Amino acid sequence: MKRTVFNTILPAILLLAGCTVGPKYIKPSVPMTPAYKELPPDAFKETKDWKVAAPADQTLPAKWWEIFGDSQLNALEEQVAIANQDLKAAEAQFREARAMIRFSRASEFPTISTTPSISSVRASANRPYLSGTAGTGSRADFVLPFDLSYELDLWGRVRRSVSAAREEAQATAADLATATLSLQAEVAFDYFELRSADAQKQLLDNTVTAYADALQLTQNRFEGGAAPKSDVAQAQTQLDDARVQDTDITVQRAQFEHAIAVLIGKPPAAFSLPAMPLNVQPPDIPVGLPSQLLERRPDIGSAERRVAEANDEIGIARAAFFPTVILGASAGLEGSSILNWFNWPSRLWGVGPSLAQTIFDGGRRRATSEAATANYDALVAKYRQTTLDAFQQVEDNLAALRILDGEAGQQREAVASAQESLDLFTNRYKGGVDNYLQVITAQTTALSNERNEVDILRRRMDASVLLVKSLGGGWNVSQLPTVSALQK
Numbered sequence: 001m002k003r004t005v006f007n008t009i010l011p012a013i014l015l016l017a018g019c020t021v022g023p024k025y026i027k028p029s030v031p032m033t034p035a036y037k038e039l040p041p042d043a044f045k046e047t048k049d050w051k052v053a054a055p056a057d058q059t060l061p062a063k064w065w066e067i068f069g070d071s072q073l074n075a076l077e078e079q080v081a082i083a084n085q086d087l088k089a090a091e092a093q094f095r096e097a098r099a100m101i102r103f104s105r106a107s108e109f110p111t112i113s114t115t116p117s118i119s120s121v122r123a124s125a126n127r128p129y130l131s132g133t134a135g136t137g138s139r140a141d142f143v144l145p146f147d148l149s150y151e152l153d154l155w156g157r158v159r160r161s162v163s164a165a166r167e168e169a170q171a172t173a174a175d176l177a178t179a180t181l182s183l184q185a186e187v188a189f190d191y192f193e194l195r196s197a198d199a200q201k202q203l204l205d206n207t208v209t210a211y212a213d214a215l216q217l218t219q220n221r222f223e224g225g226a227a228p229k230s231d232v233a234q235a236q237t238q239l240d241d242a243r244v245q246d247t248d249i250t251v252q253r254a255q256f257e258h259a260i261a262v263l264i265g266k267p268p269a270a271f272s273l274p275a276m277p278l279n280v281q282p283p284d285i286p287v288g289l290p291s292q293l294l295e296r297r298p299d300i301g302s303a304e305r306r307v308a309e310a311n312d313e314i315g316i317a318r319a320a321f322f323p324t325v326i327l328g329a330s331a332g333l334e335g336s337s338i339l340n341w342f343n344w345p346s347r348l349w350g351v352g353p354s355l356a357q358t359i360f361d362g363g364r365r366r367a368t369s370e371a372a373t374a375n376y377d378a379l380v381a382k383y384r385q386t387t388l389d390a391f392q393q394v395e396d397n398l399a400a401l402r403i404l405d406g407e408a409g410q411q412r413e414a415v416a417s418a419q420e421s422l423d424l425f426t427n428r429y430k431g432g433v434d435n436y437l438q439v440i441t442a443q444t445t446a447l448s449n450e451r452n453e454v455d456i457l458r459r460r461m462d463a464s465v466l467l468v469k470s471l472g473g474g475w476n477v478s479q480l481p482t483v484s485a486l487q488k
Contacts, residue, residue, distance in 0.1 A: 020156030021322065022315020025308050028380045030387045033290050038398035059286060059296070062474035065188055067283040068464075072273070073191050076264055080183050083265025090179040097165070097172040101486055104165040107158045110150035114332075117143050142341040145332035145348075152327060152353075157319035164312035167305045170480045174302035177475050181298060185469035187263050189462055190256045195278035196458035197253035202277045203450055204246035211239040211443070214426075218436060231436035238440055242447070278457060282401060282464040287471065290391060296472035297390050301480060303383040310376040317369040323357035393470035400463040404456055411453045418446040 061067070065077045081087060122138035153159055215235040221227035261271035294300055331349040335341035358365065422442040428434040 019154060020159060020315060021318045022156070022160065023311060025311040027304065028307060028383055030294065030384050033391075036287065036290060036391075036395055036398060038395045038402065039287075059288065059292075059476070060468060060471060060474045064468050064474045065184065067285070067468075068188070068280065068461075069283070070191075070280065072276070073188060076187055076191060076260060077184055079264040080187055081180060084183055084263060085265060087176070087179055087183060090176045094169070094172045094176050097169040098481075098486055101162065101165040101169055104158075104162045105487070107151065107161065108153070110148050110327075112146060112148050114144070114146050116145070117141070140336055142335045142338060143332065144334075144341070145330055148327075148329040150327045152325040154325060155319040155322045157316055160312040160315040160319070164309045164316070166483060166486055167309035167312065169486050171302045171305035171309065173481050174298045174305060177298035177479070178302060181469060181473045181475065183263060184473065185465055187260060188465045188468075190259045190263070192278060192458060192461040192465065194253055194256040194260065194273065195276060196454060196461075197249055197256065198275045199277035199279070199454045199457075200249045200451060201246065201253065201275065203447075203454060204242060204249060207242045207447055207450075208239065208246055211235070211242050214439065214443070215239050217430070226432060227436065234436050234440050238443060278454070278461065280461070282460050285464060285467055285471070287394070287398065287467075290394075293390055293394065293471065294387060295477045296475060297386075297470075298472060298475050300383070300386050300390060301477050303379070303386045305480070307376065307379045307383050310372070310379045314369070314372045314376055317365070317372040320358075320365045320368065323355050326354045326356065328352060328354060390470060394467065397463045397467035397470055401460060401467065404460045404463065408453075408456050408460065411449065411456050415446075415449045415453050418442070418449040422446045 063074075063077070065073055118141070120138065120140045151158065215232070215238075218227055218231040218235040222229060222232050257271070257273055258268040260273070261268040264271070288296070329349075329351040331347070333342055333346045334348050335343065335346040340346055422439075422445075425434055425438045425442040429436055429439050
């Protein structure tokens with residue numbers, strides 16, 4: 001009879017052990033378009049500064065900064081992963097999440113413990129409910145037990161806990177990739193800002209020299225009686241103003257240099273970059289399709305993995321409604337003295353299952369289940385918002401590159417016109433046809449246009465860096481650690 005019951009119950013338990021309560025995970029859908037709105041127009045595609053990526057060239061390289069062709073930038077980027085302290089913290093958080101997988105997996109195995117004890121007890125003669133003539137007596141107890149406890153995962157609580165830990169570790173790995181990409185992009189952004197400041201400094205240095213020559217010209221004309229003293233004062237004012245601008249630009253350069261030093265893990269006092277004016281053009285950047293962006297952005301990958309984790313949390317919460325079955329066993333030795341402690345007759349053992357079921361908890365389990373569902377809904381919304389933000393960032397920088405490309409051409413024409421105007425008014429002043437105010441106005445206009453030309457180039461390089469960042473750099477969802485890699 002006992003064998004029949006055992007043979008009936010065991011298959012049922014094994015069948016239930018394969019059950020998993022809770023919803024099956026389905027990756028949430030997101031708003032999607034077949035192409036980006038801000039693809040460059042045909043005229044823009046044909047310039048040397050832009051091309052539509054060929055089908056085989058739809059992704060950025062892992063070392064994406066190399067597309068800018070700057071050896072100094074390459075050297076700086078290589079130091080970020082090695083020395084940046086924020087990345088070290090993110091990497092430690094990933095190792096912590098990976099350790100939690102092993103913690104959760106431990107529930108898949110039985111727990112074995114032992115509590116050996118040696119005691120000697122003398123009973124009190126004044127114990128209650130005993131006659132005064134009862135003997136007190138004493139005894140010794142030597143116990144060496146081994147206890148085993150194993151939860152049968154009938155409803156998938158343990159399996160979902162392990163799965164949730166893996167998904168959190170994958171999300172943390174994506175967070176690490178996001179932090180890496182953000183810091184690398186920040187280095188490139190600050191680097192081009194610094195090089196732009198160098199270009200502005202070079203321009204202002206040349207301007208100061210030109211204005212000093214103009215001042216000498218007005219002084220010579222004044223001394224020769226061909227120009228009034230006011231011309232000298234105006235030329236001096238123009239030179240002093242240019243010198244102020246020349247000095248002021250060094251503040252920005254110093255700040256960007258300090259920022260780069262910290263990003264590569266160095267104190268600003270131990271780092272410096274030689275001056276090198278910005279003189280490059282934005283590189284070709286393969287954009288791909290909006291659908292590919294979901295696989296290329298680490299922050300989107302992180303958000304999606306946390307949605308999967310929240311789905312497992314719903315299953316864990318629902319498993320609490322079902323009974324918990326624990327298989328327990330105990331074996332060991334117990335003797336009255338050390339002499340018979342390890343004798344065969346001193347052995348003891350016990351084995352049997354136990355079932356625990358909460359009958360009433362005032363709605364705690366239901367509230368936990370509803371909270372898990374609400375958290376899942378919130379993370380789905382966050383995942384979709386993350387993708388929308390990603391699409392916006394790509395569109396913004398595509399638009400910036402397209403518009404700034406046309407603006408750069410317009411600005412080059414403005415610079416040429418301003419320089420021609422300055423040359424004409426300077427020659428007319430030398431010939432005594434115009435007063436020096438015309439030269440001052442032409443100088444101011446020329447400098448403003450030249451500085452704006454440098455600034456447009458800076459904005460184009462910044463937009464290129466931000467476009468690379470918004471495309472996910474060289475990351476791909478396939479770089480998320482696999483289950484086997486996480487369990488090592």
